[in-house]
Amino acid sequence: MKSSIVPSLLFLLLGLIYTTATLLLPEASVGRPFEPKIFPLTLGIAMILLSLGLMARELKTEEGESSSENVPFYKEAGFSKILLTCLFSLVYALVFDKLGYVLSTMLFLEAELLIFNGKENWKINTIVSLAFSLFIYIVFSKLLGVYLPMTPVIWI
Amino acid sequence: MDTLQFLFDGFLVALTPMNLMWVTLGGFLGTIIGMLPGLGPATGVAVLLPLTFSMGPTAALITMGGVYYGAMFGGSRASILINTPGDGAAVAATFDGYPMTLQGRAESALAISAIASFIGGIFATFCMVAIAIPVARFALKFGPAEYFMLFLFALSATASMTEGNRLRGFLATILGLMISTIGIDGQSGVVRFTFGVLELQSGIDFLIVIIAVYALGEVFKSFNNIHTGKTNVQKKFGKIWITREEWRKSVWPILRSAPLGFFVGALPGAGGTMASLMSYNNEKQLSKHPEEFGEGAIEGLAAPESANNAASVGAMIPMLTLGIPGSGTTAVMMGALLLLGLQPGPMLFQQQPLIIWGLIASMFIGNIILAVMNIPLAGLLVRVLSVPPKILYPIVLGLSFVGAYAISYSIMDFYLLIIFGLAGFLMSKAKIPSTPMILAVIVGNNMEQSFRRAYKISDGSLGIFVGSPICIILIALTVISIAYPVFKGIVDKKKKSSSPA
Incomplete structure (x- = not known):
């Protein structure tokens, strides 16, 4: 596995957790019940899509281009x-x-x-x-x- | 005319002895922080923020303005003398500034950078005086739907202008918006994303995120490139001034770069780095001797310095008139304004004109004071450069913690500071830009609230977001800001493949 996809994996994970947490939010007792969820839900979905896009791009770029000179930060x-x-x-x-x-x-x-x-x-x-x-x-x-x-x- | 009257009143405020002292002190401390490698104006303002907590809003803004310009002046000192720019905007100053020092022309370099910064800053402040009120008046026409679209445009423009990978810029933006949704939802009272932590109910203070990323994160980055040996800084100078010949060469580049810098700075997301690089390339193309650029051409230093300072003033316009910060530093200043209970935007011009015009007047005064401080006292100031960073970085850490504590007197903020500082470091390792995230953290709450208000007004129909000409123009701008770099990338690639180098 290429190490360059790790950030996109982390973002994907974060997006999934955030989206799940959004869906689990209680309904609002005033106004439209789902209203507090609209904005976060959009964010969660956007993050999942963007991280998948980033992952696809990292997988396409050739090995060595990015990782050859880089020592892992840790x-x-x-x-x-x-x-x-x-x-x-x-x-x-x-x-x-x-x-x-x-x-x-x-x-x-x-x-x-x-x-x-x-x-x-x-x-x-x-x-x-x-x-x-x-x-x-x-x-x-x-x-x-x-x-x-x-x-x-x-x-x- | 109102504007002149306001400006005059502003000068009365800015010229009080206390405020003069604050702008000088802010400028001096800002210069010191700006000289540290890796630390720029955003860090300077973030770290010195607690100084302003007990001041009134006017004095606080004036002090921060001083820190801002001071850090920019300081950044170019370090670029010229030791080739280590404090932040992206000072990078262009190394291209010709450092070669000039190597050739023994440090005096001219220091002088022209102060003169160019001064002219750029003053020119841009005049522009600001001229357009601030019209922009603020126009912004009064904005309803919640227009504001939402404006936020969307500002964020997408910032993200898509990130160098390198735009996807990473957008990811950083979303991450910032997510951070801003933590806490009790203001309209419905629903507690969101606190994961049971009581202290998170009031949300994560964006100032904590800012201090963490710009101070802790930058210090973490510096661990890997701290010089172990002593840096040799030139400490003895001849007369710091320029010759007539040098002035003749630089005057037009300075005057051309000032409006360019102002304009670029006022755009959301562009800022000083882009302004200074653009003006450098411009001058190189216009020059009769482009081969001298990079070898110590004085106009190659004068132009970006002028553009950089003009951009820093331009960046204040969207922040003050619309409540949308265009750069990392203005984001920090906006955070400080919000902390003082002031919501930047068109209403601020109506309700608190003295604060705004006091700040604008102090930009004039701050630019003069810093130029005065930086030309004759340059020899003294650069001695700071010989204080080893090994001692100054721990002090920056110490200041970050005091600052974080003074915001809400809670130890919880220390933990958040550590988490976000580490996150900032890891993001930079993964080449994810931090500025889009910071901007998103700051405007996130307002963005969601204006969305919700518009949604309520329209009774649950999304049609309101395309319901006015202003909205439609903003949507068009958003689409262009995303599509243009993609389109340009494709064209560039084609050019490359058709004409192999």
Whole structure:
């Protein structure tokens, strides 16, 4: 199987799921019962047709034209860093409210700078992450009036 | 005349010290973001959006306008000096700008790019003053059916203008529209596509999608091409100005490219990238020395810079007068307007003229401030280019999360940010363009609502969508926008096969 049809397969799957979900929607109690379904149903069908069209085109184009020079994205050097960034972001989201903005952001940036800038530059990394989180906290929370969660105990 | 009176009032608003400060600050920060490889005006506005949350609508718009122009100026700095365009619109500036730097003519390149951008921007702002009110008046004639057809035309034009595969452009559009249908349906109260997640009932905020795709997605892409070594940026400059001879060469290309850029920018879906490339090719064809293009011809830098800035102003017209963003950046600005509780469109001109004209006046002022900032201070500003991206990208990540949080104070948005950021990265790997999706996410809800309203008015008959001359013209335009590229592709193929190279 050619790897170039994977995106169109995913879109086809999405189109099918979306269309099914549309048909399963409850009827509206006001107005025409099927009215909330018209627009989504059109979208679902359009996506199924377009993804089939894309698949047909990918199958027709000759092998090698697109895939010869391309390394699959998950084998590229940066991909593990992307996954790490997602992981750090998840942790960031989990601790954001509990640790407060300054502390959680400092940890998140420290971790990100570790990926980007390397551990040998830990001094710069620490200065940057501390300065950034404090600066943003002061600007947003104190000057712009945007609420950011406070870090317990130290009250900033 | 009303227009002049409005414009005058607008200047009174834009020239208050606070607003002057905001446009300068926005321009400065925008320049820094625009200089980062891969990050352009759309990212700049998206990431700096939270700055404006506590401002009034006028100040917010003016600040974002400053960020917009700043990021464009910054993008061309990076194109000229280190050959890394911030976004598609700055690509044309590398063709001749970078060779000029290599030849030791960076001073002229920086100066002409600022001058050309300035002239292009000012020219386009004058055009905007002239046509904004007539367009808005005309748009008042639109009913829901006309609006629906207009959305349809704008989206299909955007999708079919995507470079490469148009099918992918349309798929991205549908995906964006699907995202916009998540949540409670405003007219019937039916909960759609939330899959039981309570937080999704109010829908997915398009600003989250925008920040995710334009900030997180772009940073993810940069992981693979971050330079490990230090980039050598020229930091010492002579006098940043151009010679009389260089001015003579560039003045006509600049003046020719400004109207072209404005016109292309105002079309839905075309935008700065197409405008700058078109003007570059134009000038190359008109030139007596086309062989100099690509080897450091100053007019090859001046023309796209002028067109690019003119296009960025032109793109504001459909956004402000019709509520239809024509480019990624105007989509972000429209998102911000909606967040402030303002619905862009003809009614905005009637109800809030000061906001609109304050913004238009600040375009004049912003262009002047940025030109002033960029010519004498260029040497200082490019020092930012020597701050390693390795440090700036994590900061962009940090700013994205603050921005996402400040929109609705919900951690749920962090998860959405990660999901859509990853999706944006995967889409780019599958060569699926993100801009059509972003536009669709923003207009999707209005599009469905106008469809439903028209459908109600006509009591369930679809005839209303072909019931007025405006509708029929829009349908014709939609068909042309889809058919023309297909037709052109076939003709090109025939030409190729009949005359083998």
